Amino acid sequence: MVTTATHQSVIHFSRGVPPLEAIPTRELADHAIAAVREVPGAMFQYAPLGQYQGDPALREEIASFHGFEANQIFVSNGALQVLDLLASHLLRNGNHNVYVEAPTYDRAVQIFQRHGGQVRGIPMEEDGIDLNALAKYCLTCSPAFVYTIPDFQNPSGITMSEAKRQAFVSLASRFHFTIIEDIPYRELRYRGVSPPLIAKTPAGVSDIARVITVGSLTKILSPGLRVGYAVSDPETSRQLATLAEGTYLSPSPLCQAIAARCMKASVVHANIERVRQLLKPRHDHAVTAARRLLGNALLSVPDGGYFLSAHLRVHTDEATFVAAAKKEGLVLTRGSAFYPPSSAPPAGTLFLRLPFQALDPEDFALGLERLVAIADGK
Amino acid sequence: MVTTATHQSVIHFSRGVPPLEAIPTRELADHAIAAVREVPGAMFQYAPLGQYQGDPALREEIASFHGFEANQIFVSNGALQVLDLLASHLLRNGNHNVYVEAPTYDRAVQIFQRHGGQVRGIPMEEDGIDLNALAKYCLTCSPAFVYTIPDFQNPSGITMSEAKRQAFVSLASRFHFTIIEDIPYRELRYRGVSPPLIAKTPAGVSDIARVITVGSLTKILSPGLRVGYAVSDPETSRQLATLAEGTYLSPSPLCQAIAARCMKASVVHANIERVRQLLKPRHDHAVTAARRLLGNALLSVPDGGYFLSAHLRVHTDEATFVAAAKKEGLVLTRGSAFYPPSSAPPAGTLFLRLPFQALDPEDFALGLERLVAIADGK
Numbered sequence: 001m002v003t004t005a006t007h008q009s010v011i012h013f014s015r016g017v018p019p020l021e022a023i024p025t026r027e028l029a030d031h032a033i034a035a036v037r038e039v040p041g042a043m044f045q046y047a048p049l050g051q052y053q054g055d056p057a058l059r060e061e062i063a064s065f066h067g068f069e070a071n072q073i074f075v076s077n078g079a080l081q082v083l084d085l086l087a088s089h090l091l092r093n094g095n096h097n098v099y100v101e102a103p104t105y106d107r108a109v110q111i112f113q114r115h116g117g118q119v120r121g122i123p124m125e126e127d128g129i130d131l132n133a134l135a136k137y138c139l140t141c142s143p144a145f146v147y148t149i150p151d152f153q154n155p156s157g158i159t160m161s162e163a164k165r166q167a168f169v170s171l172a173s174r175f176h177f178t179i180i181e182d183i184p185y186r187e188l189r190y191r192g193v194s195p196p197l198i199a200k201t202p203a204g205v206s207d208i209a210r211v212i213t214v215g216s217l218t219k220i221l222s223p224g225l226r227v228g229y230a231v232s233d234p235e236t237s238r239q240l241a242t243l244a245e246g247t248y249l250s251p252s253p254l255c256q257a258i259a260a261r262c263m264k265a266s267v268v269h270a271n272i273e274r275v276r277q278l279l280k281p282r283h284d285h286a287v288t289a290a291r292r293l294l295g296n297a298l299l300s301v302p303d304g305g306y307f308l309s310a311h312l313r314v315h316t317d318e319a320t321f322v323a324a325a326k327k328e329g330l331v332l333t334r335g336s337a338f339y340p341p342s343s344a345p346p347a348g349t350l351f352l353r354l355p356f357q358a359l360d361p362e363d364f365a366l367g368l369e370r371l372v373a374i375a376d377g378k
Numbered sequence: 379m380v381t382t383a384t385h386q387s388v389i390h391f392s393r394g395v396p397p398l399e400a401i402p403t404r405e406l407a408d409h410a411i412a413a414v415r416e417v418p419g420a421m422f423q424y425a426p427l428g429q430y431q432g433d434p435a436l437r438e439e440i441a442s443f444h445g446f447e448a449n450q451i452f453v454s455n456g457a458l459q460v461l462d463l464l465a466s467h468l469l470r471n472g473n474h475n476v477y478v479e480a481p482t483y484d485r486a487v488q489i490f491q492r493h494g495g496q497v498r499g500i501p502m503e504e505d506g507i508d509l510n511a512l513a514k515y516c517l518t519c520s521p522a523f524v525y526t527i528p529d530f531q532n533p534s535g536i537t538m539s540e541a542k543r544q545a546f547v548s549l550a551s552r553f554h555f556t557i558i559e560d561i562p563y564r565e566l567r568y569r570g571v572s573p574p575l576i577a578k579t580p581a582g583v584s585d586i587a588r589v590i591t592v593g594s595l596t597k598i599l600s601p602g603l604r605v606g607y608a609v610s611d612p613e614t615s616r617q618l619a620t621l622a623e624g625t626y627l628s629p630s631p632l633c634q635a636i637a638a639r640c641m642k643a644s645v646v647h648a649n650i651e652r653v654r655q656l657l658k659p660r661h662d663h664a665v666t667a668a669r670r671l672l673g674n675a676l677l678s679v680p681d682g683g684y685f686l687s688a689h690l691r692v693h694t695d696e697a698t699f700v701a702a703a704k705k706e707g708l709v710l711t712r713g714s715a716f717y718p719p720s721s722a723p724p725a726g727t728l729f730l731r732l733p734f735q736a737l738d739p740e741d742f743a744l745g746l747e748r749l750v751a752i753a754d755g756k
Contacts, residue, residue: 023422029415045601226628246458252630255632
């Protein structure tokens, strides 16, 4: 539901949650009912032995969606759980160096750290991670992996250019590190054409073992199904399945079956179109308002996803600013949480993530006005 | 389905999987359909903020089932995932010593080791873990936790006596360790009366922070729902929820809702009765056959659960024995896998887990006859 605010009401620039109208609940319910009616035994028993990589029908659908092979697909309880297993897998051999974008998804950083990762933030440029900075750090200390969200990044909104994707994989080959590309927002493009997946750039295809793609049905079908996946070389996929089997056995057969049926019946494709049409006007108005009110403070002008972001010049510290905003009816996420160790927003600025996906355009603009007024000390 | 074997066909003494007729698939399907029809939005959206401890309705039902409070319940993707989070939680403070029963559930040991646990096996007696041996090791080195399966243990079938449960908690208080009691088979009692949960013995109740109970709906409702839980002090429960949020956010709202509705509608209570009636004859015949054919080699004569077990005197090594059994149409799990580090079956014997829950009584007896014949070298 779009929240409509009055001048008195609270505006949330906080969670990146899909609006309920972006979830095809009727179709999901229909396919859930069909699954439990047609194969109740399979839905409520253990997954069969040998299916710890995921429901075969779902793996076929995901493979076909992205143009990979089913033996490259590993399905888990959401993309976060995939990252947890990947961290365990990739950090087991003693190299604990992990490089990530700065800013980046805070929960991913916490997972890498919990698995012993020594995480360093690499600055972002308008077209993605700063490869010169990354190369410099690789010369000192090559990482076990580099984590990127190349499309409409959470939290910045930045998309990595095609040229940079190519150069990124070349760097990975040169310094023998793995790239994890996390693509939850990729399909939510409101204009223009997507650059290829990093795994699908010519350099990526020729060195496929270097790139692991992490995807999710959360933003294009349903968060509640908890279906995330990794696309990798088949051997890595099998190893992730073994690790999953030793952690939680398998995801729920029912949730996987609902997902597979929705993909097969083109519910996902149709819903992607629907979500694009739903969010495009919110995006377009948000961009217009942000250009007008934030100008050069914007980190990027994305063509999709959920987020705009800014480095806002302020005269105070973050805690004071967030508290002042709250008083003015503006709920903010603390932007410093998105900056991993060894990184920070430019001096004198605060980083702000501005989710537009669940806001009425007028409310978004009103929120920005409040934001600027507080920054100006008005 | 009960597998009926001829003299030529293969008998499986291997997996501890519920037979399909022990799963109330019709009722599960009905409640799944009701859930997606009545509240489709809630089923397919993220779990609400603040529900990372689990679906409140399900936590109420689980609490009431065992006689605890809802704020003590943490729900996860199956009991194995609960053990994974518990290991992470309990081993974070530097004491990596873990004591377990020998034999014990092999997947639990692997989880503890993956979290850095130094696992030692403590011998089992007919009435549960050898507390004198445990106390001796505690004097040298107190563990972070001791893991037990007190009812119809997997793999031995042994149940811990009430007196030993009391003494066990006293030992835990004296040496400041946590007890994890894992109770997947507890409700499947075919005769007699259950001793109290370790957490419910007077000593356990007076020192509740020392005992964490891990439960699962797999053997009494459905493996496919992947619903497991921990019962602990409320603070531990909150900490597990925080860890879960950082690992996979939440379990699927749909699977949790189906479980809650089935518990509320007494499907679980009715199914426990049904499973007892279904498995009691298999159990009784299996016990009779095992007494006749294995005699003193039996580790215990359980009153419930899925498993008998034996220390079988053999003239060969395990790999040779298992291969010979396979030639004779008998599939065995390698019993040594159930023995954690620093433990082994008595010299000259092999440990054998003998699951009876999915076998026709005649086939079970036939399997035992084949087993004895191979051991005797006939």
